[in-house]
Each structure stands twice: as structure tokens, then as C-alpha cells.
Amino acid sequence: MNAETPAQKILVLGASGLIGRFVTDDLRARGFDVIGVARKFSPSHRVGAFDLELPILAMKPAALARLIEDHGVDVVVNCLGVLQDGPGSDTGAVHHDFVARLLQAIRDSGRAIRLVHISIPGAPEEDRTAFSVTKREAERLIAASTIPHAVLRPGFVVAPAAYGGSAMLRALAAFPLDLPPCESGTIFRPVAVEDISATIAWLAGRDIDDASASSVTWDLMQPQKVTLSGVIEQFRFAFGSADYPQLTMPEFMLDLGAKLGDLANRLGWMPPMRATAIAELRRGVTGDPAAWMAATGIVPETISQMVGQRSATIQDKWFARLFLIKALVIASLAVFWIASGFIALFIxxxxxxAILSSHGFPPSLVAPVTIGTSLMDMTIGILIAFRRSCAAGLIAGIAVSLGYMAGTAILTPDLWIEPLGALVKTGPAIVLIMVALLTLDSR
Structure with a gap:
């Protein structure tokens, strides 16, 4: 097949993620016919006729086979993955069980299909987390199948977009914080997302019986060794923060951050700093890209080329600075609303x-209003704390705050000039809620 005239039809599973979204768009730009599939796309992805929202992880082999048959798929690219178990996330279900059903679907489709599977680098004997163990189980399932396949093991992925771990490293580069020495010195080889997409394009351009593209497992990363601190330093140069005085983070802060991240995970959030992320960070990113480079002829970009080929924009800088602050803003708002209602009701x-009574409220309304507003405040805080209901809680917080301000202006206007200025401070609180609402998107 002539790689200059792509004819293969490609199905990308997980087309809303960091790698999946870029690969879907890039392969289309290269002339391939690509169908992107995800459970849900954000509005900014501009879902069109060739992007499908499907409950992909819940689909049985027969449904997956029909999807492949109906669209005449030649190449399946599996970019699905989750970092850690939590509400709505099951590493075993995503990495092992789904891959088993996908392999069955490919066999049942009756089509000659190449499977390209995105996995993780590292030696199997070093797998310690559910994330890495189940990823490796999927590799073994694929290797045992008779389906032409390529298992790609990208290093730390650097892309124009930032999500999860890539966003966290950008945030560290924007602040005067260094990781503890043990973590800073970890080998952490990166790869440009463009090199991942170029590899998939190369694979899609091969004939199905091409031995150089069948049953291969490749590490995709720059061949030069680089440490985690070296990767962060490149982002610092791009952000213009390389000359800032640095404060080394104590070891316990990473472990505390992981525990807080795990707690947030139970509330439906997916923070990059969780127990699994820290464990994988300490493990490092290592591998040997020689076989990949020899087969494809691709010369991977180095971290200095990935980050240094363009100056950081103001959007890059704002995102990096706000990324960690966003979690603090949401957590503080949840605590504020819950604490204010709890204090008024129980302490x-x-x-x-007495404040209501002293301002002329009818005695029969004092208790119901005090209890009702306290419960309402705590409910808003609880809504903000959970990811699914956070937006509703923030909007309710703005509405209730405006209601408090308007009601007080009508019923007890003298509270506006009380010494501590509690009502005057409600205005900035509303602005902070708006900041949380406007930065709520994670993709």
C-alpha cells in the first residue's frame, strides 16, 4: 500500500483523551478516514458525523463487531485507559476485560484488521499498581491472539493539550517548587504526541501481512536519558520561570497530596496527584526505542525540541498557574459553605x-429561617464537593449569595455597614465562585 495515498479506515477508541483526540485529528489531516469513538465528547471537540458517542466500555463483543463491520474498519486504535480505580473507573474492566471483548469482536467481524494498542513502558516485573498490572495483562491477551497487532508503549507524552500528569508537570514548572531529590532524579523519557500519531500512520500504511508491522511491541520515547527534573526544567525555560528561586518540596507533601487526591477521587474527581500517579512517577519512564526507530525510520523529538519549538503563550502560562489553584478554590468553597451552615446551625x-430577632424578624420565622438557610448552605457545599454536582452547586451558590444580598438590602439594610463587613465580602466570594465555574472543565 502506498503510504502517500491513505485508504485505510481507522477506528480510534478513546478519541476524547489526550492521545486519542490528537491522533484522531492528525490522522484525518494526513488523509485517513477516521472514526473517533468516546463515551462523551466535550463541546469544544466539535463532534461531527465521524465522531460517535457510544457507551464503548459497556458494549458486548457482538456490538463491537457490528461497529467494526458497519464502518468497514481496517485498523483499530485503542487509546482507552484509566489511572486508578474509583467511582466510574475500574482499571481491570477498562484494561483487561474490554480488551478481551475487543479481541473477540475483531475475530468475529470477519475482517482483516490490525490492532494498535496504547500501553505503558517499563519492565513487567516492576509493575506494582493496579494500573500497570492490568495494562500488562492486556498486552499478554493481545500477544496470545492471532490478530495482527502493534503494542505501543509511549513515554511521558508531551502534547499541545495538557491533561492529568502532563498538566501537573506544567503547573510545577510555573511555581517555584522542586520535587524531592529522589523523585527529581528519576529517569523520565518523554515522547511527542506527534511521533505517536506518525507511528500509527506508518502502521496504517502497511499491508496486513507485512511482517515488519505485525506482532510488534515498541517503546516510543526519546533515546537520550533525561530526568524528571530535566523535563520540568524545559517547561520552566518555556514559561520564563527558570530563574525563579526554587523551594524543594518535602517528601511528605507528595504522600499527603496523594492521600488528598485519593479522597477527591472518591468524590468523583480525577486529580493527577493520586497514589497511583505518585507510584508511577517514582518508578520513572524507561525503555528502549531502538526497535521502533529502526522499523519506522522515525527520529523522535527530544524534550528540548518538543517544548522549545515555540514560546509559551499567555494561555499556557495562565493554565499552568491556575491548574493547582483550581483544586484549592473548589475545596475552599466546599468547606466554606459546609462550615458556615454547620456553625450557624450547631455552634x-x-x-x-439573635441577629434576625434584633432586626425585626417575626419570632415565628426566626427558627425556620435560621435552620433553613443553614441547611441550604451545607447542601451547596456538599454539591460543590462532588464532581457530578459541582456545577449545580456553584450556580446555586451564586444565586443564594445574590439572594442574601438582595434580601438583606430590603429587610435589614443596616447589616451592610456592620463593622466586620460580612455582606460586603459576599461580592468577592461570588467572583471566586465564578472563577471556579469558568475553570471547571478538565478537557
Missing amino acids: SYRAAA
Whole structure:
């Protein structure tokens, strides 16, 4: 097949993720007919006729086979993956069980299909987390099948977009913080997402019986060794923060951050700093890209080329600076609303009721209003704490705050000039809620 005139039809699973989205768009730009599939696309992805929203992880082999047959697929690219078990995330279900069903579907489709599977680098004997163990189980399932396949093991992926771990490293580069020496010195070989897509394009351009593209497992990463601190330093040069004085983070802060991240994970959030992320970070990113480079002729970009080929824009800088602050903003708002309602209801109930009584509220309404507003405040805080309901909680927080301000102006206007200025401070609080709402998107 002539690689200059792509004719293969490609199905990309997980087309809303960091790698999947780039690969889908890039392969289309190269002339391939690409169908992107994800459970859900964000509005900014501009879902069109060739992007499908499907409950892909819940689909049985027969449904997957029909998807492949109906669209005449020649190459399946599996970019699906989750970092850690949590609400709605099951590493075993995504990495092992789904791959088993996908392999069965490819066999049942009756078509000659090449499977390109995105995995992780590293030696199998070093696998310690559910993430890495189940990723490796999927590799073994694929290797045992008779399906032409390529298992790609990318290093730390550097892309124009940032999500998860790539966003966290950008955030560290924007702040005067260094990781502890043990983590800073870890080997951490990166790869440009463009090199991943170029590899998939090369594979899609091979005939199905081409031995050089069948049953291969390649490490995709720059051949030069680089440490984690070296990767972060490149981002610092791009952000213009390389000359900032650096404060070394104590070891316990990483472990504390992982515990807080795991707690947030139970509330439906997917923070990059979780136990699995820290364990994989400490493991490092190693591999040997020689076989990949020899087969494809691709010369991977180095980290200095990936990051240094363009100056960081103001969008890059704002994102990096706000990424870690976003979690602090949401957490502080949740605590604020819950604490304010709890204090008024259980600790300072009499004082809260006395404020209403002293401003002419009918005695029969003092208790219901005090109890009702306290419960409402705590409910807003709980809504903000959970990822699924956070947007509703933030919007409710703005509405209730405006209601408090308007109601007070009508019923007890003198509270606006009380010494501590509690109501005056409500305005900046609303602005902070708006910041949280506007930065809520994670992709």
C-alpha cells in the first residue's frame, strides 16, 4: 500500500483523551478516514458525523463487531485507559476485560484488521499498581491472539493539550517548587504526541501481512536519558520561570497530596496527584526505542525540541498557574459553605437567631429561617464537593449569595455597614465562585 495515498479506515477508541483526540485529528489531516469513538465528547471537540458517542466500555463483543463491520474498519486504535480505580473507573474492566471483548469482536467481524494498542513502558516485573498490572495483562491477551497487532508503549507524552500528569508537570514548572531529590532524579523519557500519531500512520500504511508491522511491541520515547527534573526544567525555560528561586518540596507533601487526591477521587474527581500517579512517577519512564526507530525510520523529538519549538503563550502560562489553584478554590468553597451552615446551625445557633430577632424578624420565622438557610448552605457545599454536582452547586451558590444580598438590602439594610463587613465580602466570594465555574472543565 502506498503510504502517500491513505485508504485505510481507522477506528480510534478513546478519541476524547489526550492521545486519542490528537491522533484522531492528525490522522484525518494526513488523509485517513477516521472514526473517533468516546463515551462523551466535550463541546469544544466539535463532534461531527465521524465522531460517535457510544457507551464503548459497556458494549458486548457482538456490538463491537457490528461497529467494526458497519464502518468497514481496517485498523483499530485503542487509546482507552484509566489511572486508578474509583467511582466510574475500574482499571481491570477498562484494561483487561474490554480488551478481551475487543479481541473477540475483531475475530468475529470477519475482517482483516490490525490492532494498535496504547500501553505503558517499563519492565513487567516492576509493575506494582493496579494500573500497570492490568495494562500488562492486556498486552499478554493481545500477544496470545492471532490478530495482527502493534503494542505501543509511549513515554511521558508531551502534547499541545495538557491533561492529568502532563498538566501537573506544567503547573510545577510555573511555581517555584522542586520535587524531592529522589523523585527529581528519576529517569523520565518523554515522547511527542506527534511521533505517536506518525507511528500509527506508518502502521496504517502497511499491508496486513507485512511482517515488519505485525506482532510488534515498541517503546516510543526519546533515546537520550533525561530526568524528571530535566523535563520540568524545559517547561520552566518555556514559561520564563527558570530563574525563579526554587523551594524543594518535602517528601511528605507528595504522600499527603496523594492521600488528598485519593479522597477527591472518591468524590468523583480525577486529580493527577493520586497514589497511583505518585507510584508511577517514582518508578520513572524507561525503555528502549531502538526497535521502533529502526522499523519506522522515525527520529523522535527530544524534550528540548518538543517544548522549545515555540514560546509559551499567555494561555499556557495562565493554565499552568491556575491548574493547582483550581483544586484549592473548589475545596475552599466546599468547606466554606459546609462550615458556615454547620456553625450557624450547631455552634452559634443562638447568635445567628439573635441577629434576625434584633432586626425585626417575626419570632415565628426566626427558627425556620435560621435552620433553613443553614441547611441550604451545607447542601451547596456538599454539591460543590462532588464532581457530578459541582456545577449545580456553584450556580446555586451564586444565586443564594445574590439572594442574601438582595434580601438583606430590603429587610435589614443596616447589616451592610456592620463593622466586620460580612455582606460586603459576599461580592468577592461570588467572583471566586465564578472563577471556579469558568475553570471547571478538565478537557
